[in-house]
Amino acid sequence: MSNKSNYNEDLFEYIKVSEDEDDSNAVEIPCEHDGTMLLSTLVAQFPGACGLKYRHPDSKATRGIRLSDGKLHPPSDAGWGKHLYICVFPKENKRKMEDVSPENSAAKTKRLEKKLTCSDLICLGLPWKTTEESIKQYFEQFGEVVMVQLKRDKNGSFKGFGFIRFATYASQMRALAQRHNIDGRWVDVRIPNSKEGVVPQMPCKVFVGRCTEDMTADDLRDYFSRFGEVTDVFVPRPFRAFGFVTFLDPEVAQSLCGEDHVIKGASVSVSSAAPKIKSKSNPNWKDDSYGPSNWEGGRSGSSGSGGNGSNNNIDTLNMQNLGINPNGGPPANFNLPISLVAAALNQAGWGGFLGGPGNSNNWQGPPQGNSGKGWNNNQNWGQNGPPAWSQSSNPGWSGSKSGNWNQGNWPNGQNWGGNGGGGSAPSGSSSGWNNNNKPQT
DNA sequence: GTTGAGCGTT
Numbered sequence: 123m124s125n126k127s128n129y130n131e132d133l134f135e136y137i138k139v140s141e142d143e144d145d146s147n148a149v150e151i152p153c154e155h156d157g158t159m160l161l162s163t164l165v166a167q168f169p170g171a172c173g174l175k176y177r178h179p180d181s182k183a184t185r186g187i188r189l190s191d192g193k194l195h196p197p198s199d200a201g202w203g204k205h206l207y208i209c210v211f212p213k214e215n216k217r218k219m220e221d222v223s224p225e226n227s228a229a230k231t232k233r234l235e236k237k238l239t240c241s242d243l244i245c246l247g248l249p250w251k252t253t254e255e256s257i258k259q260y261f262e263q264f265g266e267v268v269m270v271q272l273k274r275d276k277n278g279s280f281k282g283f284g285f286i287r288f289a290t291y292a293s294q295m296r297a298l299a300q301r302h303n304i305d306g307r308w309v310d311v312r313i314p315n316s317k318e319g320v321v322p323q324m325p326c327k328v329f330v331g332r333c334t335e336d337m338t339a340d341d342l343r344d345y346f347s348r349f350g351e352v353t354d355v356f357v358p359r360p361f362r363a364f365g366f367v368t369f370l371d372p373e374v375a376q377s378l379c380g381e382d383h384v385i386k387g388a389s390v391s392v393s394s395a396a397p398k399i400k401s402k403s404n405p406n407w408k409d410d411s412y413g414p415s416n417w418e419g420g421r422s423g424s425s426g427s428g429g430n431g432s433n434n435n436i437d438t439l440n441m442q443n444l445g446i447n448p449n450g451g452p453p454a455n456f457n458l459p460i461s462l463v464a465a466a467l468n469q470a471g472w473g474g475f476l477g478g479p480g481n482s483n484n485w486q487g488p489p490q491g492n493s494g495k496g497w498n499n500n501q502n503w504g505q506n507g508p509p510a511w512s513q514s515s516n517p518g519w520s521g522s523k524s525g526n527w528n529q530g531n532w533p534n535g536q537n538w539g540g541n542g543g544g545g546s547a548p549s550g551s552s553s554g555w556n557n558n559n560k561p562q563t
Numbered sequence: 564g565t566t567g568a569g570c571g572t573t
Contacts (some may be wrong), residue, residue: 244570273571285571309569315570 137202143177145206157194159200162348164209165374172377173210192383211373238494240294241317242285245302246310250280258501261286262302265293285314295370327395328375334388342367345385351376357499366395379408408476436544481520491537 134152134387136450137159143148153159164171174187187207188195195456248257254270262268266289288294302309330342339355346367347353352370369375378392393518 213572242571246569250566271571276573281569282567283571306573310569312570317570382570470565 127315136203137166137207139164139174139207139209141209142230143206143208148206153196153202154193157193159202160348161189161194162350164194165350167213168209169371169373171209172373174207175210176205176207179205188209192345194464240288240291241312241313242287243297244283244285244314245295246312247307248280248284248285249305250282250309251305252280252284255390257286257304260302261288261297262290264296265290267293286311299370312553325395326370326372326375327366328378328394329395330365330367331363331391331393332388333357333365333390334386335363337365337386337388337390339365341386344380349378351533367392367496369404420480420488 131240133139135157136150138145138148139151151159151163151167155458159173159174160326164174173189175184176187176197177183178185185197187291197205227520245257251271254272258267258270267286268285268289269287272284275281286297288297297311298313301309333342337357339357342365343352343355346355349369351374352367352369353370356368357365357366367375375395379394381392382389383392384390426475507537
């Protein structure tokens with residue numbers, strides 16, 4: 123923006139951003155070459171942030187920074203100037219003074235992360251041959267594993283389940299966000315019942331209305347990734363003029379609701395996906411309540427998004443998976459719990475299919491974007507989803523049964539994508555995932 | 564020796 127003569131001398135212009143007006147906590151954040159700052163860049167430093175403001179030296183009032191298309195625009199043609207910019211967080215993000223406090227912000231964040239995030243996770247349906255070592259090795263692909271407990275009876279024989287704990291919330295979320303095939307068995311990883319708290323459910327998924335037919339899932343992902351890590355995108359096919367984008371961080375999702383965005387030259391409306399959670403006693407959600415017309419966002423999505431009741435299982439299923447995502451996010455320093463949401467998701471037997479491999483149109487490799495935020499650098503999956511099963515080479519994939527990702531062997535014998543299902547998860551019984559673990563024994 | 568929904572001190 124504008125003509126800053128020395129603008130290109132440095133690689134990036136940095137502006138000071140703080141969580142509050144105490145600039146001792148400030149972080150210098152790089153702008154883009156056009157003078158804007160990507161919201162995603164900001165979020166990388168201040169997870170959950172949804173904007174910027176600064177105190178105007180004359181008026182003494184705080185002024186908001188313009189945000190459009192994921193870019194924060196400098197307050198004037200003169201650029202960002204020397205102001206201290208202050209992060210704006212969603213109101214619901216109860217980032218109060220006691221949370222921001224005097225002490226080192228980073229340290230604080232760490233502490234918060236620890237407190238809010240990591241929970242033991244129960245692993246159900248482990249292969250009999252599982253050992254502490256093997257299970258640890260398997261889950262280390264999601265991050266550091268700090269605890270493994272396999273449950274055994276008095277005789278010492280393995281009971282088929284156990285608990286693990288990750289070092290970081292991000293790792294935990296990664297593990298919760300997908301299903302796990304270990305030695306040909308679908309292993310359920312969930313927040314233990316004992317850890318469920320009463321938690322506000324925070325949808326990670328947004329409804330994107332007024333999509334045009336040329337908008338692919340990739341397009342939506344590419345676009346929305348600037349706001350935060352996108353864990354899933356769903357675009358119904360045949361074309362239905364809407365889509366869903368799921369973020370790892372529910373705050374990001376929330377912050378986008380109500381906004382219009384321009385993608386591929388068309389204005390789309392982002393609104394709350396607002397899925398209704400059905401109790402687990404009633405697994406038949408797909409028969410009611412879902413589909414655009416039942417979404418808060420459906421209305422604004424208006425033309426073209428009217429749900430035709432007949433084909434709503436796609437949306438429905440995806441919703442169950444992702445609408446209420448294992449809430450989570452980047453090393454979180456927002457006040458959100460994980461338990462219920464993730465638990466709800468997992469307990470429906472869905473474990474989330476974010477990592478849906480193979481021909482799923484949901485999986486596009488690890489979250490893109492710069493920093494590799496939240497994803498370990500060491501054991502990524504590359505562009506093709508989870509590691510191919512191999513008898514020997516892949517940690518955690520030892521053993522020998524069928525049902526590996528590459529073969530597309532989903533529990534119900536239904537594959538994702540490729541069949542007009544729009545890449546949806548297998549339909550059918552929502553409890554179907556767990557009941558088809560046959561390979562073993 | 565077997566098994567396959569569940570919820571943790573051993």
